[in-house]
Amino acid sequence: xxxxxxxxxxxxxxxxxxxxxxxxxxxxxxxxxxxxxxxxxxxxxxxxxxxxxxxxxxxxxxxxxxxxxxxxxxxxxxxxxxxxxxxxxxxxxxxxxxxxxxxxxxxxxxxxxxxxxxxxxxxxxxxxxxxxxxxxxxxxxxxxxxxxxxxxxxxxxxxxxxxxxxxxxxxxxxxxxxxxxxxxxxxxxxxxxxxxxxxxxxxxxxxxxxxxxxxxxxxxxxxxxxxxxxxxxxxxxxxxxxxxxxxxxxxxxxxxxxxxxxxxxxxxxxxxxxxxxxxxxxxxxxxxxxxxxxxxxxxxxxxxxxxxxxxxxxxxxxxxxxxxxxxxxxxxxxxxxxx
Amino acid sequence: xxxxxxxxxxxxxxxxxxxxxxxxxxxxxxxxxxxxxxxxxxxxxxxxxxxxxxxxxxxxxxxxxxxxxxxxxxxxxxxxxxxxxxxxxxxxxxxxxxxxxxxxxxxxxxxxxxxxxxxxxxxxxxxxxxxxxxxxxxxxxxxxxxxxxxxxxxxxxxxxxxxxxxxxxxxxxxxxxxxxxxxxxxxxxxxxxxxxxxxxxxxxxxxxxxxxxxxxxxxxxxxxxxxxxxxxxxxxxxxxxxxxxxxxxxxxxxxxxxxxxxxxxxxxxxxxxxxxxxxxxxxxxxxxxxxxxxxxxxxxxxxxxxxxxxxxxxxxxxxxxxxxxxxxxxxxxxxxxxx
Numbered sequence: 204x205x206x207x208x209x210x211x212x213x214x215x216x217x218x219x220x221x222x223x224x225x226x227x228x229x230x231x232x233x234x235x236x237x238x239x240x241x242x243x244x245x246x247x248x249x250x251x252x253x254x255x256x257x258x259x260x261x262x263x264x265x266x267x268x269x270x271x272x273x274x275x276x277x278x279x280x281x282x283x284x285x286x287x288x289x290x291x292x293x294x295x296x297x298x299x300x301x302x303x304x305x306x307x308x309x310x311x312x313x314x315x316x317x318x319x320x321x322x323x324x325x326x327x328x329x330x331x332x333x334x335x336x337x338x339x340x341x342x343x344x345x346x347x348x349x350x351x352x353x354x355x356x357x358x359x360x361x362x363x364x365x366x367x368x369x370x371x372x373x374x375x376x377x378x379x380x381x382x383x384x385x386x387x388x389x390x391x392x393x394x395x396x397x398x399x400x401x402x403x404x405x406x407x408x409x410x411x412x413x414x415x416x417x418x419x420x421x422x423x424x425x426x427x428x429x430x431x432x433x434x435x436x437x438x439x440x441x442x443x444x445x446x447x448x449x450x451x452x453x454x455x456x457x458x459x460x461x462x463x464x465x466x467x468x469x470x471x472x473x474x475x476x477x478x479x480x481x482x483x484x485x486x487x488x489x490x491x492x493x494x495x496x497x498x499x500x501x502x503x504x505x506x507x508x509x510x511x512x513x514x515x516x517x518x519x520x521x522x523x524x525x526x527x528x529x530x531x532x533x534x535x536x537x538x539x540x541x542x
Numbered sequence: 543x544x545x546x547x548x549x550x551x552x553x554x555x556x557x558x559x560x561x562x563x564x565x566x567x568x569x570x571x572x573x574x575x576x577x578x579x580x581x582x583x584x585x586x587x588x589x590x591x592x593x594x595x596x597x598x599x600x601x602x603x604x605x606x607x608x609x610x611x612x613x614x615x616x617x618x619x620x621x622x623x624x625x626x627x628x629x630x631x632x633x634x635x636x637x638x639x640x641x642x643x644x645x646x647x648x649x650x651x652x653x654x655x656x657x658x659x660x661x662x663x664x665x666x667x668x669x670x671x672x673x674x675x676x677x678x679x680x681x682x683x684x685x686x687x688x689x690x691x692x693x694x695x696x697x698x699x700x701x702x703x704x705x706x707x708x709x710x711x712x713x714x715x716x717x718x719x720x721x722x723x724x725x726x727x728x729x730x731x732x733x734x735x736x737x738x739x740x741x742x743x744x745x746x747x748x749x750x751x752x753x754x755x756x757x758x759x760x761x762x763x764x765x766x767x768x769x770x771x772x773x774x775x776x777x778x779x780x781x782x783x784x785x786x787x788x789x790x791x792x793x794x795x796x797x798x799x800x801x802x803x804x805x806x807x808x809x810x811x812x813x814x815x816x817x818x819x820x821x822x823x824x825x826x827x828x829x830x831x832x833x834x835x836x837x838x839x840x841x842x843x844x845x846x847x848x849x850x851x852x853x854x855x856x857x858x859x860x861x862x863x864x865x866x867x868x869x870x871x872x873x874x875x876x877x878x879x880x881x
Contacts, residue, residue, distance in 0.1 A: 296773045297797050305797030305821050434635045449814065458636050458644030458827070464818065471814025475788065475807025479827050482644050488797070488821035 206317030212250035223321035228274035231325035233266035261316030262288035284329040287492035293327030303493035318542035343511030353492030355381030361463035362438035366390030374442030375403040377513040387411030458482035514539040545656030551589035562660035567613035570664035572605035600655030601627035623668040626831035632666030642832035657881035682850030692831030694720030700802035701777035705729030713781030714742040716852040726750025797821035853878040
């Protein structure tokens with residue numbers, strides 16, 4: 204089998220890798236009809252996050268179950284399943300509390316930019332689509348549920364988006380765009396997307412954004428204050444992970460409002476006193492996608508949402524390096540890879 | 543009139559001050575039967591917070607209305623009233639959202655360690671006790687509502703304390719102790735107070751603490767994990783404001799749990815990635831005491847709570863400097879001053 208390996212900054216290779224096998228009785232091995240490149244893959248790709256030697260890549264996946272370990276009871280070969288970038292047993296206290304991405308048995312997935320994948324804790328991690336194999340045209344949306352939609356949904360949920368709310372989304376990557384879609388689903392009245400890229404603005408509007416703000420930093424904050432009669436937004440989704448985006452999010456929020464942050468912060472430091480006087484609620488972390496999967500799958504199968512639209516570039520899997528390059532250069536929002 | 547002025551580290555003087563007068567039509571002037579020293583007064587007293595020249599002190603107050611400005615309509619001379627350390631018009635969008643301590647007309651009170659006090663925005667800031675003048679023995683508890691109880695209550699509310707919850711309170715000052723009382727009122731099942739002082743442990747237990755942890759820092763975190771089967775607490779109230787106490791709070795909380803912080807953080811800096819992976823909710827700021835005042839006054843007048851017990855030292859107002867000294871040396875939890 205061949206799979207994707209990152210060797211160093213901007214050095215992605217598609218090369219021979221060992222075929223995944225059942226290693227633990229709780230494992231499953233699945234065959235992927237599609238996989239993709241994540242915005243978070245760009246941190247190590249750009250050298251902004253250190254890697255220790257060649258690193259297999261990919262953590263978003265859907266597919267057909269090929270084989271399961273002897274302890275797996277709820278997942279069966281032949282099923283079409285969706286998992287999360289973080290594995291979970293779905294039974295530990297953190298899972299039961301709805302934070303499966305902090306499961307005591309959590310493993311962060313990797314190696315999913317490949318045709319086959321081993322999934323640990325298959326019973327707790329994977330969700331099968333009801334009604335058998337879904338139509339092929341829904342595969343991109345179901346793949347999105349695995350991380351980028353689940354993360355955008357968590358961003359909206361963690362920012363307490365409620366019917367009638369005024370919402371700001373900082374970041375026009377795929378997560379931010381799906382944060383817009385999620386906020387719309389949760390009944391937000393006004394959704395302000397911060398974006399300077401025309402194609403992304405267009406998709407943001409399609410997903411439900413009512414306003415676009417192109418300014419950033421202090422100018423962006425001023426614009427949000429102008430648009431909200433000086434009050435600030437009820438809910439702000441921080442979908443970038445830099446110091447600037449985090450401060451922009453906090454300062455765009457009304458006192459007592461809610462800020463979520465869902466991308467691993469890189470070089471972010473929060474001053475305690477400044478946060479104190481901002482009076483905001485702050486919540487984030489690795490999205491507990493598993494909590495939302497049944498609901499998201501249903502919305503997709505019923506045609507209520509079409510998150511797969513974030514894939515604006517489709518490539519054969521062996522050209523994965525082109526996908527990274529296009530996303531790095533912001534020519535593509537998100538690259539879908541077909542094995 | 544004489545009042546309390548801080549001249550520099552450990553230099554508190556009780557000296558001639560101008561008599562307060564109505565300056566704005568929205569003002570009231572009240573006569574204080576009691577006032578007190580706040581834990582937050584100790585920051586500048588200890589030199590840990592800079593002051594620019596001689597600074598009048600005191601921001602906790604109850605009293606009899608002496609006079610009101612011509613625009614004041616709901617507060618009348620002769621009433622017994624309680625206010626918050628932060629003034630509020632109680633009509634602006636932030637007030638209506640429940641965050642009166644971020645009112646667009648907010649002023650942080652000072653000059654309350656004196657026999658008389660001018661209160662701006664009297665209609666929005668002051669709450670009169672129903673049923674006329676309260677019995678004198680309830681004055682300490684009503685005074686506590688003005689800040690230290692209101693702040694402890696906000697700590698419990700912001701940490702999402704719910705019936706059945708496991709709660710940790712970091713800090714055994716008066717706010718922490720009243721955080722214990724508040725968590726008990728909100729139905730917490732288990733309340734772990736972190737304290738190494740016997741008299742404070744005793745009061746914590748009286749207010750509803752079920753467990754006492756004397757360890758701090760990493761050892762304290764380990765103890766909390768031991769007491770919660772390795773899970774961490776549902777709600778943690780950070781009532782100190784230092785880097786150590788904040789990290790202790792965050793690391794004692796379960797993933798998806800809630801941390802509140804209610805004292806102005808001094809030298810606190812939060813690492814974004816560490817906060818991200820802790821998976822906690824974080825909320826704090828200056829307590830919107832005004833939001834809670836009607837409810838707290840009712841609980842006190844009905845004898846449901848007795849927050850005045852935090853005053854374990856009573857002094858004539860002109861000996862205010864002794865009150866500071868006793869609290870600084872942790873000989874007293876909180877000093878009540880009688881003009």
